[in-house]
Amino acid sequence: MTTATTLTLSLENLSCASCVGRAERALTAVDGVSAAPVNLATETARVEFSAPATADALAGALDRAGYPARRETAVLEVEAMSCASCVGRVERMLAATPGVLEARVNLASERAFVTYLAGATTPQTLSAKITKAGFPTRPREDNASTVPRDKAAEAEALKRKALLAAVLTAPVFILEMGGHLFPAFHHWIARSIGLGTSHWIQLVLTTLVLAGPGRLFFTKGIPALLRGAPEMNALVALGTSAAYLYSLVSVLAPGILPAGTANVYFEAAAVIIVLILIGRWMEARAKGRTGEAIRALVALAPNDALVDVDGKTITRPVSQVVTGEVVVIRPGERVPLDGEVVEGESLVDESMISGEPVPVAKVIGHTVTGGTVNGTGALKARVTAVGPDTLLAQIVRMVEDAQGARLPIQALVDRITAVFVPIVMAIAALTVVVWLVIGPDPALGLALVAGVSVLIIACPCAMGLATPTSIMVGTGRAAQLGALFRRGDALQTLQSAQVVAFDKTGTLTEGRPKLTAFEVADGWIPDEVLAMVAGVEAQSEHPLAQAILQGAADRNVGPAKVKDVQTETGFGLRAQVNGQRVLVGSQQYMAREDVMLTGIVDRADPMRSRGETVFFTAIDGQLAALIGVSDPVKPEAARALQALRAMGKDIAMITGDDPATAAAIADQLGIDYVDAGVLPGGKVAAIEALQALFGKVAFVGDGINDAPALASADVGLAIGTGTDVAIEAADVVLSSGALSGVVNAFEISRRSMTNIRQNLFWAFGYNVLLIPVAAGILYPLWGVLLSPMLGAGAMAASSVLVLTNALRLRFVRPKLEEPT
Template identity: 85%
Template sequence: MPTATTLTLKLENLSCASCVGRAERALTAIDGVESAPVNLANETARVAFSTPATASNLTEALDRAGYPARRETVVLDVGSMTCASCVGRVERVLTATPGVLEAWVNLASERAFVTYLAGAVSPDELAAKVTKAGFPTHLRNAAASNGPGDKDAEARSLKQKALLAAALTLPVFILEMGGHLYPPFHHWIARTIGLGTSHWIQLVLTTIVMVGPGRVFFSKGVPALLRGAPEMNALVALGTSAAYLYSVVSVLAPGILPSGTANVYFEAAAVIIVLILIGRWMEARAKGRTGEAIRALVALAPNDALVDVDGQTVTRPVAQVVTGEVVVIRPGERVPLDGEVIEGESLIDESMITGEPVPVPKTTGDTVTGGTVNGTGALKARVTAVGPDTLLSQIVRMVEDAQGARLPIQALVDRITAVFVPIVMGIAALTVAIWLLIGPDPALGLALVAGVSVLIIACPCAMGLATPTSIMVGTGRAAQLGALFRRGDALQSLQSAQVVAFDKTGTLTQGRSELTAFETAGDLDADMVLAMVAGAEAHSEHPLAQAILRGAEDRGLAPAKAGNVQTVTGFGLQAEVDGAHLLVGSQKFMERENIPMTDLVGRADPMRAKGHTVFFVAIDGELAALIGVSDPIKPDTAPALAALRAMGKQLAMITGDDPATAAAIADQLGIDHVNAGVLPDGKVAAVEALQARYGKVAFVGDGINDAPALARADVGLAIGTGTDVAIEAADVVLSSGALSGVANAFEISRRTMINIRQNLFWAFGYNVLLIPVAAGVLYPLWGILLSPMLGAGAMAASSVLVLTNALRLRFVRPILEEAA
């Protein structure tokens, strides 16, 4: 009978004895649960179970019953991981821990993201288990530098080791390989110091290399072998040890080897260590650059702030500033924290948040964001957010979460690497056996060379780095371009979306009505009439009235004085302005008041066709003016849609606005599908209909009513200037209100997935092609047997190549800028 596992779960929604009973019944109904007493006082369930019951079964049953077990997520910094096999080992240790629901390890950032049941296990216990498995682990310090761990110190250490190993290895290489490259050199060594002395020198220097700079491979690889979990270090340790020990026997006891096989391979063992150390040095340098985007964002936050204390300016660390305090922002300085301007005017460069290069004017009442750059004016701002609540901190968290995601394409890598190293060791053993059985003389030496080459060349470093490095660099670059991926797997889903659907108001358009047309009858003065209308509309709070007032203000007109203003519900308003009787309203209003219709009515139809709301002005019983008010299309909407259309995407509009206006906007923008006049649930139905017809759908919106559609779409993109509800429901947040961010997000997604596929092709193709070559399949035909040294160089180069390829994503340009 299987041993029972006991978990203590923290439950939610427990309020009475009936709740306790229902929770207990839900748990005990699962096959394999032996007991599940629930404690109402401390809101816990102590469950004893064995197979077939699992932690996932328990949580699903509690979810259905309405008393979910509390889940928590922790991020662990994991050291000593060098390849995909290490990643698999760490994940298996974590997922095998009772109470852990999910664990995902990112080799590039050297972090583990673990979701576990609160009360069942603690973060410290998780870290201890991974450390015991051979990978030093500690809880991530939230205050530490974001992005991958600082690689500078590691790169410096590896550089020192690589240079020392190279200095010691160079004489070994010259002594042994010099004669192969230049035969007279071999005879000169034999005549001077002698071959025996040469071999002893090689033995001493190689021993120093292996116990000095190369010790890391044995201190990590041998324990991994003993645990039955071999990884890259184990392969290197096996390969170099085989070459080294065979050479030692050839020097110290050549008689025990078959005649003619007492050869030395010290140079192979030493050069392998040098090349792999150089590869790791270059890898550490490249890894350090994968997180530059995040570290650049973190570096934007100033360390100190100027705080106004009773009229005196005091310098204080940003960490000590609290909300409600007033900070002084001098010209040219970075804004220390999020706040609201209470004094002064200036232009703020917000490009690091929005990706838009044009400075934004700020005055009293406007908000400023920590990390942005003040222009030439001085400002005072009241702090509204500090620490993790600032927009910059939230952006960093979003990017980090995306970088820690597991893409669906990663599943293929995981399945292969789970069995890769044991298979390679088996291939190496089979290679040696075949060479010993059918190989030409000296079969033992050739078998050793082939076996070591297989072990060295097959290290799966590149496999483990292929996907996470591209994700890290791609999401970091996307953040710099104003597209924040809240979920990393949206990177893969977005580029495969067939349809991009948009909300209209606030997404395709400005979201605020503006005066877009004003035409007068005959030779009436347009400014005079507009001033009269503005005077009357100044008494109204209607959005259309506010649009007219803004239009008059933009033209530098002061509203005329109006009296006896009366609203006629459903039609318009009337007023007395400068002694004249003024009517402002719809065509029906004019007809009701018996105003003679003129050619102005004919001019209204083209405006309506463009989506304008049209109404008329009558002065003293005569039709005087035609007014057009609309929600203007954003300046970058048309270029963004054109870019998406060029990518082969279908375009759709899903809006609550009236069908005529929606059709007019869609016609202007060349949108293929229109669903208008729909409520929030209608938007969800429209998204589902597009999914059924075309496949994956991306939805772009900004309002509360867009949240259900954002959540239902395969990928939801929220305009960053929209509501918090919409942003929380989205997978991607566009930090500016510009739709160019949509096109840029698609481009980053496309380029990142291409980059990942290139990396995986290289990582897998490298092993598929070179393992047979290392085993010696070319030897019978052309006498080619791959040297272990070349194998080590190729293996190191593969990891550096994958990292370098991923780093190219740092230079992806905004697609609209490229199109321009």
């Protein structure tokens, strides 16, 4: 009989009894739901259900009904995970908790990222469940430091254990292996202290190794084995126990063993512990370096701030400063928090945020960002954001979320590691049986060696570390190069995108249009006409209108007084100026208003061919002037597009600008695919058309109108100087407006995926090749039987190799430098 589950869900958008009824009907329609009363006052639903109903199904039904269940995300700090099997166990336990929608566990950062339905469970409940399973866990509070757990203390503790184990093991190794390597030494031991005494010395020292430095493998591995969830520690515990117990019987009761099989393998058990501890020590050191990017970002924020209180300056911890207070920023100091300048002028180095090397002038009314460096002037700023709301904290959170991502390539690893350890144990058992049945004498000793070697050499550690370490280091390095991956899976998708589509204005161009041409028809006075046009455009908030106003100001022409201004959406403006009817707008607007397009209209095409947007001005029905406004192409645009083409990418441009202007920009930059005159809603269709033609598409944009396209593209890259809406819709945020960030994001994506494939190839290839060798497949041919000690060394080395390979991503050079 299936056990019923009860969940209390917190719902949104409930406003009346009708909403309650619709939400209840949506829930009860899910197969398996027996009751789902909804409470309008508390905005909750108490759902009783059993299989086949799931939390995902309930959430989906509420989403479709328009009353979504609130989701929350918790970050859990998980300790004692040692391999991919541990990760799989923790993930399965979290995912099986009622109300949990998604659980991602990262072995490298030792964190779990859990998305759950609000009200159904809590981070404390989840932590308690995982802790009870043998993995001490605690939830990270929202205001807690996001600095990755420092592995220095752990590495130092492992170093001490490895050294102690090595000191105790050295005599064991010398006594036993010295005799095997040098027969004379064996005879000397037999004559001097006797083989029996030698075995007792090995027994005592090996017992100290296993009970002391090696105890951690047993305290973690044996409980996991008894719970039916064996992992790497269990394999080590089984292998060393087998070697130790067999040797113990050989010393204490050799008569119960078949003749000729009473051999000791104390050195194997002890050396295995030493080598794996050394591997864990090196692994901890390497893991500590994977979080350097986040630590470097967090270190940018100062600990203290100078606060202006009633004219007096006092020092206060940044954590105690609240919004609205005024902080004093002395020359050369870091800005403590986000704020708005209320006094002073200075140049501020914002390169850590924007990547731009040139300091930015700050005056009263300008914003400053926490972590940036003040120049030579003193500033006072009113604090606008503290704690997790600061830009630096948001960047850290963005990098951290990406580092916790699960890439599609990880699915294969998950399927294999879910059954890896039980399969290894089965192979080890089968190896022992086969050796006992068909092995040469002494079969029992050879069977033991082969079985222990299989247990020890298997390495789910390397499998578990192969992907997350590369993600952590890769996304961290990307952040340093100005590309913030908001979604970690974009790291894999980006490098496979065949087409890179760009918005034009503000992305390929500066986004700051300028008045570049103003030509009047015969009989009109330029300054008088420009004054009329400026007066009309002063009533508009369009960026091109601002360009015309600035151009008039540069020509010392003030705007004329206007009245009865009307906006003709998509066409232009009309107004009355000194009793005259003035029209400013597109050529289509002039045609619609029956303005004769003669004379200077012939000059429009050459202007468009230069990439200028052309406006027409008519006064009392007569064509009076042509206005050319252009948005300069970014200096680095050509180099960036050339670098992308060198990577084998096709380049496209999707813009709302008129086709002639778009074509001029495309010719200038060598863009092959242009879709111009596209309305905001049409950009999604343009993206879909490119996807149908080429496959995966990356789209780069910056404006509100780009948000739908950024969301619909396979990977959306938002220019960091763009709007908040665009940034929220994107998968990757480029912290500056420079297009070099696009190139560097592609380079990091390519290098990271190459690194992951190398790691996975090694992690899987290592086991595929060496487990059969450990089982003795080479023995019939060449008499080679792998020593458990060599297996332990190879296993430890495999994890260190994977981590070391991932750490190479820290040194990836930018494919394209920021413009200076």
